[in-house]
Amino acid sequence: MKYLIETWGCQMNDHDSEKLAGLMEKEGFQAAEGVEDADVVLLNTCSIREKAVNKVYTELGRLREEKKRRPLLVGVTGCLAQQEKAGLFRRAPQIDFVLGTMALQQLPRLVEEARAGKARVMDTGDYPDNHLFPPETTLRHSTAKALVTIIEGCNHACTYCIVPTTRGVERHRPWKDVVAEVEDLVAMGFREVELLGQNVNSYLGGCTFAQLLDRVAEVEGLEWIRFTTSHPMNFTEELARTLATNSKVAPFLHLPVQSGSDAVLRRMRREYTVEQYLERLAYLGGARERIHLSTDFIVGFPGETEADFEDTLALLERVRYDQSFSFVYSPRPGTPALRLADDLPQAEKSRRLTRLQARQTELTLESNQRMVGRSLKARVESKGALDGGHWLARTGEWKNVHLAVPEGRRLPFGELVDIRVTGAGPHFLRGELA
Ligand code: SAH
Numbered sequence: 560m561k562y563l564i565e566t567w568g569c570q571m572n573d574h575d576s577e578k579l580a581g582l583m584e585k586e587g588f589q590a591a592e593g594v595e596d597a598d599v600v601l602l603n604t605c606s607i608r609e610k611a612v613n614k615v616y617t618e619l620g621r622l623r624e625e626k627k628r629r630p631l632l633v634g635v636t637g638c639l640a641q642q643e644k645a646g647l648f649r650r651a652p653q654i655d656f657v658l659g660t661m662a663l664q665q666l667p668r669l670v671e672e673a674r675a676g677k678a679r680v681m682d683t684g685d686y687p688d689n690h691l692f693p694p695e696t697t698l699r700h701s702t703a704k705a706l707v708t709i710i711e712g713c714n715h716a717c718t719y720c721i722v723p724t725t726r727g728v729e730r731h732r733p734w735k736d737v738v739a740e741v742e743d744l745v746a747m748g749f750r751e752v753e754l755l756g757q758n759v760n761s762y763l764g765g766c767t768f769a770q771l772l773d774r775v776a777e778v779e780g781l782e783w784i785r786f787t788t789s790h791p792m793n794f795t796e797e798l799a800r801t802l803a804t805n806s807k808v809a810p811f812l813h814l815p816v817q818s819g820s821d822a823v824l825r826r827m828r829r830e831y832t833v834e835q836y837l838e839r840l841a842y843l844g845g846a847r848e849r850i851h852l853s854t855d856f857i858v859g860f861p862g863e864t865e866a867d868f869e870d871t872l873a874l875l876e877r878v879r880y881d882q883s884f885s886f887v888y889s890p891r892p893g894t895p896a897l898r899l900a901d902d903l904p905q906a907e908k909s910r911r912l913t914r915l916q917a918r919q920t921e922l923t924l925e926s927n928q929r930m931v932g933r934s935l936k937a938r939v940e941s942k943g944a945l946d947g948g949h950w951l952a953r954t955g956e957w958k959n960v961h962l963a964v965p966e967g968r969r970l971p972f973g974e975l976v977d978i979r980v981t982g983a984g985p986h987f988l989r990g991e992l993a
Pocket residue numbers: 607608719720721722757758788789790815817855856857886887888889890891
């Protein structure tokens with residue numbers, strides 16, 4: 560019997576898919592090459608924006624056709640499953656089972672019941688041990704970096720966001736478990752970990768998040784620690800200090816601001832003003848120059864005026880983010896923002912998005928150009944030369960480097976190499992071995 564997992568969404572979903580794959584293999588299933596040779600297809604879904612949901616329904620349509628031709632079990636998990644629950648069966652009767660985000664370990668039981676012919680099998684319960692998933696069961700993708708869950712859920716209540724509904728309230732994994740898992744990962748050959756949570760810096764699994772970073776950094780053989788993602792209100796001076804001084808913590812911070820207008824931030828219920836956000840950034844002090852900064856923006860939030868949007872552009876100029884991710888506001892079911900009047904035409908929202916992204920592309924290019932001439936360490940992230948003849952590596956600042964490597968020379972996958980940056984484009988650096 561073969562299984563296939565298709566994944567949308569954030570790193571948390573990627574990592575959940577690694578956990579689900581491990582559970583399937585433990586039950587004796589083997590990985591399929593594609594839908595064609597799979598007996599069970601599991602869609603691990605995202606519902607952060609409507610576009611993400613549409614992709615899932617398109618794929619479900621394709622699977623309905625496949626099911627007409629042969630026996631096939633279709634399961635849906637992830638955030639759309641948790642949000643829609645039994646509603647999914649009504650909208651897409653080709654679904655055999657639905658597994659919520661807080662019930663991952665119930666997968667084998669659900670598959671077994673569905674295989675036995677039971678229809679509409681579902682578990683969207685809240686299991687308190689979900690975040691204590693046995694690390695040895697996880698089947699990691701063969702990338703250079705290992706993902707590690709430290710906290711699940713979110714206690715904030717941003718008015719546009721579906722995540723508190725789909726991921727529940729915060730559950731913190733004990734720090735000793737986290738450190739033990741990282742030790743095992745290093746023994747397996749990983750040299751880099753990314754600590755995951757909807758809001759990692761509200762971590763409280765027996766210590767603060769800054770303390771957790773220091774404890775994980777003590778694991779011998781580990782080279783870099785990354786983390787994602789952080790709410791500005793939980794970004795403390797202690798964390799800024801750790802980021803600035805612990806050399807194993809990669810020099811990169813993703814601190815989503817969403818908007819540069821206080822009026823919009825208030826309606827988003829982000830719990831900070833622009834000034835308070837900037838105060839928190841200032842915690843980084845002199846290290847700010849060295850640490851690459853990234854953020855998220857939502858444009859076209861209900862009631863966003865042209866002046867509000869200009870404030871967002873002004874904030875972009877002021878902070879000069881090294882990179883950012885920006886999205887047009889997408890109304891999500893059951894969220895408080897649905898009650899706000901939203902009369903801005905979609906075309907105007909798209910225009911704002913394009914303007915913001917065009918300016919960010921210039922800033923990112925400038926940020927990349929400032930790196931030209933620098934000698935850095937970068938991790939080899941391809942197992943061979945790519946189409947353009949170069950190898951792929953990644954710096955601590957989370958920059959892709961296209962590495963020119965002499966003909967016939969092979970680089971060690973997953974290892975840090977010394978490089979010199981020789982050029983820059985908007986999406987990557989060019990470099991050579993130092
Ligand atoms: N916990 C993270 C956010 C995770 S969602 C945080 O608070 O920073 C990732 C990003 O998706 C958010 O930062 C936001 O910019 C965007 N997003 C979330 N809900 C959205 C919506 N309804 N419409 C458009 N973008 C949204």
